[in-house]
Amino acid sequence: MRRGDDTETFDELRPLLFTIAYEMLGSAADAEDVLQDSYLRWRETDPEAVGNTRGYLTQIVTRQSLNRLRSLRRRREDYVGAWLPEPIRMEHDASHDVLLAESVSMAMLLVLETLSPTERAVFVLSEVFGHSLVEVAEMIGKSDATVRQIAHRAREHVRARRKRFQPDSDTSRAVITQFVRAANTGDVQTLMDVLAPDVVQISDGGGKVHAALRPISGAAQVANFLIRLARTSMADMRAEFGVFNALPAVLLRSAADGRLDSVLMIEMTDDRITTLYAVRNPDKLHSTDTVRILRRDTDHS
Numbered sequence: 001m002r003r004g005d006d007t008e009t010f011d012e013l014r015p016l017l018f019t020i021a022y023e024m025l026g027s028a029a030d031a032e033d034v035l036q037d038s039y040l041r042w043r044e045t046d047p048e049a050v051g052n053t054r055g056y057l058t059q060i061v062t063r064q065s066l067n068r069l070r071s072l073r074r075r076r077e078d079y080v081g082a083w084l085p086e087p088i089r090m091e092h093d094a095s096h097d098v099l100l101a102e103s104v105s106m107a108m109l110l111v112l113e114t115l116s117p118t119e120r121a122v123f124v125l126s127e128v129f130g131h132s133l134v135e136v137a138e139m140i141g142k143s144d145a146t147v148r149q150i151a152h153r154a155r156e157h158v159r160a161r162r163k164r165f166q167p168d169s170d171t172s173r174a175v176i177t178q179f180v181r182a183a184n185t186g187d188v189q190t191l192m193d194v195l196a197p198d199v200v201q202i203s204d205g206g207g208k209v210h211a212a213l214r215p216i217s218g219a220a221q222v223a224n225f226l227i228r229l230a231r232t233s234m235a236d237m238r239a240e241f242g243v244f245n246a247l248p249a250v251l252l253r254s255a256a257d258g259r260l261d262s263v264l265m266i267e268m269t270d271d272r273i274t275t276l277y278a279v280r281n282p283d284k285l286h287s288t289d290t291v292r293i294l295r296r297d298t299d300h301s
Contacts, residue, residue: 009053010042015295016054017061019104022294023124024065025072026085026109028287034064054297058131059139062121066140069117080207082215084277085109086284087244087263088292100296101246102165103128106265106277109245111161115154122147123154129296164269172248172268173241179266179273180239180250183226191223196272201225206281222276237261244288247277251288260285 010017014035021031038060050056076083085106102108103124112120121140125131131139137147166172175194182190201222205211210233216225237252247265254261263285267275279285 007043010039010057013054013057015293016297017057018292019100019294019296020058020124020129021061021065022088022292023103023109023112023128024062024120025069026113027072027284028086028088028290028292029283030068030072031065034061034068037064055135055139058125058129062125062139063141066117066121069120073117080205081211081213082202082204083113083206084202084204084279084284085113085245087249087265087277087279087288089288089290090243090246090292090294097296098165099128100294103296104245104294105165105247105267106245107163107165107267107275108158111158114161115157118142119150119154119157122150123158126151127155127158163267163274166268166270171271172266175268175271175273176241176248176250176266183230184239186227186230188223188227191226192219194271194273195219195222196269196274199273199275201276201278203278204281204284206283208282209280211278211280234261260288263288 017035017038018031021034022028025031025034038057041060041064042057045056088104090104112123115123118140122133122136125136125139126133133147133151134144136151137144140147142150178190179194181187182194197219198217199219199222201212201216203211212225216222234252236255238255240251240253242249242251242263244263244265247267249266250264252261252264253259262278262280265277265279266273267277
């Protein structure tokens, strides 16, 4: 019989464990499933046999995430249109840990998606959560030498593809307010002023709602696309602001019934919008009202 304080221990570590699973999977729903499975395994464990609870639970969650990620990869190969991670709502001040904020940003999660499952686990555990490669090797069941090779390969891969990260700020809010107003009023010139020349719009409808199947590139093309949306399918939407994946975001809801239509996350460099991530797949919008508490504990004792 598991003691009550052991169950409390799992709950105390839940934010950390969720963060690991989410960074591994890019899906809050799948991360929650992994945590549920991990909790059931934890309940069956003899507490006297566990020396380091945090390390033990991290290992369970990592291995469960690896198994699920391998299954998800096969399904994502058949995904209709562009695939984006499931957006998670964060506290406004959550970006004070810049490394954590960047690690859950849309840009970084998309880079992590290009790694193999094992490379992703090694990178996340070592580079984000500060585990030694010896600890990581034990967690994923590989030799130290193999993990060192994997870590080097993963670091080089991420370094070549990572983008400059700028967390949410008061300046970005002012630019986004201007951006939303310009899109709604059809002010092309103002849109061109706030969009970077090489801005990219990525839409994820999952084949379940209408969305552009391929990214749209260039300020003029993106501006025209947004204005067409504002005049047609988005004409009856009301906008509200939030913070998702450490980025400023605009939520678009039906003015008639309040139904959430999409979450638009906005990536900026200085005072220009560089990437727009529009998640419209309804399967990825179920938990957008849940504020996620993320943790990146580096004290592994």
